Amino acid sequence: MATIPAAKPTGAHRRHRAAPRRFRRREAVLRWERPALAAVLALAAVLYAWGIGHAAIHPYYSAAIRSMATSWRAFLFGGLDPSGSITIDKLPGAFWPDAVAVWLFGPHSWAAALPQVVEGVLTVYLLHRVVRAWAGPLAALIAALVLTLTPVTVVLNRATIPDTALTLLLVAAAGALQKAVRTGRLLPLITCGIWVGLAFQTKMLQAWLVLPVFGAVYQLAAPGAPLKRAVRVLLGGMTALAVSCFWMLIAWATPTADRPYLDGTSNNNPFSLVFGYNGLSRFGSNPTAFGAVPGTAASRTTGNTGWGMLVNHTIGPQVAWFLPLAVLSLVLGLVWRARLPRTDLLRAGFVLWGGWLVVHAVVFSVSNGNHAYYTAVIAPALAALAGAGLAVFWTEYDSGGARRPVLPGAIVLTVVWALVLDWPSGFVSRSLPVAVMLALCGALGLWIRGACTSRRLVHGALACGVAATLVVPAGWAVCSLDPRYAGASTSPVAGPVGTAYADLVRHRAKVSTIGLDRPSARDRAVLDYLTAHRQGEKYLLATQAAYTAEPLLRATSQPMLVMGGFTGRTPFPTAQQFGELVATHQLRYAMLTTQRSTTPASTWVKANCSRVPPTAYGRTTNGSFTLYDCRPIG
Structure with missing residues (x-):
């Protein structure tokens, strides 16, 4: 912000007073900045941790988390059951912190969800640091507030889903890249590659979407000769590749007898899990690409795709509140600084976050389908662009000239867009007049700046304008603390949208939560029966697909053989392997379901068990479930 210039000391007086003045100026900034940041972080912690004891943890992932907390084999490879007979259909990196928390604190829902809360708050803090180094304290504070109050981040940071860890690690990578561009040093670029590689362990190929953007930003804006920059980009990319592949290489080098079968693959190959089942099969027409097993409706979501997906009635209220402001900031940030030197850092930041936003939007638009929570990864980009844009617009406004109307115009545009997004549902209609009044006060206060030189009035108008942009998304975010407006545990979504909310309205049902160590009476009866009739078998039970095993694995840490993995179509175990387990008294009971397709192993059960x-x-x-006794006769 501009300040009224004071009289400048000269001579000896200047030498004696320069350092103290710089110290006081720095302390003056910290006096408002640190409390503001602390308040934002406290707000984030409250929003993300509220009611954590009843967090809607993912039924499939939470079953694996409990298993991973009780066995090193299951922990390392992401075993779905404690014996590590088969893995989950993802890489395990995102669930390692959750498993450690459950190991430390016990099998409680809050323990499984606690790492997500910490990761969410850390993401807000890191984004503040990154944006502050790029665009200043005002931009950083606005960006942190926007990210904190983005509805999809609130519901996601209260669940056990990998996207929270992915977002945190990619923001850390962006900060390292920004430092590499600013300093011209190689080490921050290598660090950036490490962070991207670790992000790969949480969500696989999605972590690589930022790599073209990162490479382009470094090549565009970093100091040094073009060839030197290109070599360094290559080194950073090689680092990201090496760290990304370390788990796959470990799994590939481990004998198949010494590790779980890799779910989602027809060939038990880790590269098929990553590049086939979780890669090509999601974007092409071949469901068995690169050794993948065909997905099911539960494993392959449809909808929320196409070029308008970011603003549709479901995803729009989750993440798109600041989309017009972000686009305006990106365009004007690039146009206004087009003639500056190649190494202009402010312009490089707009390219970084704008590229992040555009690449993800394009990939989501052309995919076969997306859960609404996938878009949480673009929330930092929207927040950074919104914060930097308003800070730049404020600087231009404060300096006078033809660009002054952009700031009040951007505020009004953002508030109008909020009314558009909320209009179909009218979910927080009571807060709309507040947003409009704040926007009018802010725009009016900024407009009369030309006739009034009161800094207090102008600063108050700016504060009103920023608050106006946050009112409606904050309403959606806060209301999502009510379980009725938090979506399903498998697909968290804020507000009165999505299939989970539609089912509640249609059937007038109560919200049910899934938790660790809280079996239903039906599941407890099954476990009691199996435990009472167990006679030294390795496996308590064999189940047809993870769908059948999930509630039992959340309730107990006993080994279970999950036939067919998540989809029920993974070719493990074979009928011969199943028969050998029964013959060697390692397995007695099997539970089949009509909700999954028949496999050779389930056919063997029906033919040989009672x-x-x-x-x-x-x-x-x-x-829909049938229990079979496969005890050999004689």
Whole structure:
């Protein structure tokens, strides 16, 4: 912000007073900046941790988290059950912190969700640091507030889903890249590659989407000769590749008998898991690309795609509140600084965050389908562009000239866009008048600046304008603390949108939460029956697909053989392997379901095992599950 110039000391007086004045100026900044940042971080912690004891943890991932907390084999390879017979269908990196928390504090829902809360708050803090070094303290504070109050980040940071860790690590990578561009040193660029590689361990190929942007920004704006910059980009990319592949190489080098079967693959190959099942099969027409097994409706979401996906009625209210402001900031930031030297850092930052936003938007638009929470990864880019844009617009406004109307215009545009996004549902309609009044006060206060030189009035108008842009998204974010407006545990989404909310309205049902160590009466009866009739077998139970095993694995740390993995279509175990386990008294009981397709192993069960009457374990009917006793006769 501009200040009224004071009389400049001269001579000896200047020499004696220069250092103290710089110290006081620095302390003056810290007096408002540190408390403001602390308040934002406290707000983030409250939003993300509120009601954590009843967090809507993901049923599949939380089952694996409990198993990983009880076995080093399951921990290292991401085993779905404690014996590590088969992995989850993702890399395990995102769940390592969750498993450690459950190991430390016990099998509680809050323990599984706690690392997500910490990761969310750390992301806000890191984004503040990165944006402050790029565009100053005002931009950093606005960016931190925008990210904190983005509805999708609030619901996601209260769940056990990999995107929270992915976002944190990519923001850390952006900070390292920014330092590399600013200093011209190689070490920050290598650090950037490490962070991207670690992000790969959480969400695989999605972590690499930023690499073209990072490379372009360094080549465009870093100091040094073009060839030197290109070599350094190559070294950073090689570092990212090496760190990205370390788990795959460990799994590939480990004998198959000494590790779990890799879910989602037809060939038990880690590269098929990453590049096939979680890669090519999601973007092409071949569901078995590169050794992948075909997905199911549960593993392959549809919808939320196409070029308008970011502003549709579901995703728009999750993340797009500052999209017009971010686009305006990006365009004007690049145009206004087009003639500056190649190494202009402010322009490089606009390229960085703008490229992050554009690449992700394009990839999401052309994919086969997206959960709404996937878009949480673009929230830091939107927040950074919004914060930097308003800070730049404020500088131009304060300096006078033809660009002064951009600041009040940007505020009004953002508030109008908020009204558009909220209009279909009218979810926070009571807060709309507040947003409009604040916007009018802010725009009016900024407009009369030409006739009034009161700094207090102008600063108050700016504060009103920024607050106006935050009112409506904050309403959606806060309301998501009510479980009715937090979506499903498998697909968190804020507000009265999504299939979970539609089902609640249609069936007038109560919100049910999934937790660790909280089995239903039905599941407890099954576990009690299996435990009472267990006679030294390695596996308590074999289940058809993870769908059948999930509630039991969340309730106990006993080994279970999950046939077919998440989809039920992974070719493990074979019918011969299953028969050998039964013959060697390592397995006795199997539970099949009508909700998954038949496999050779399930066919073997039906042909060689006898049904257990449902009354034996406290049920009146089988429902969609049938328990079989496979004990060999004789």
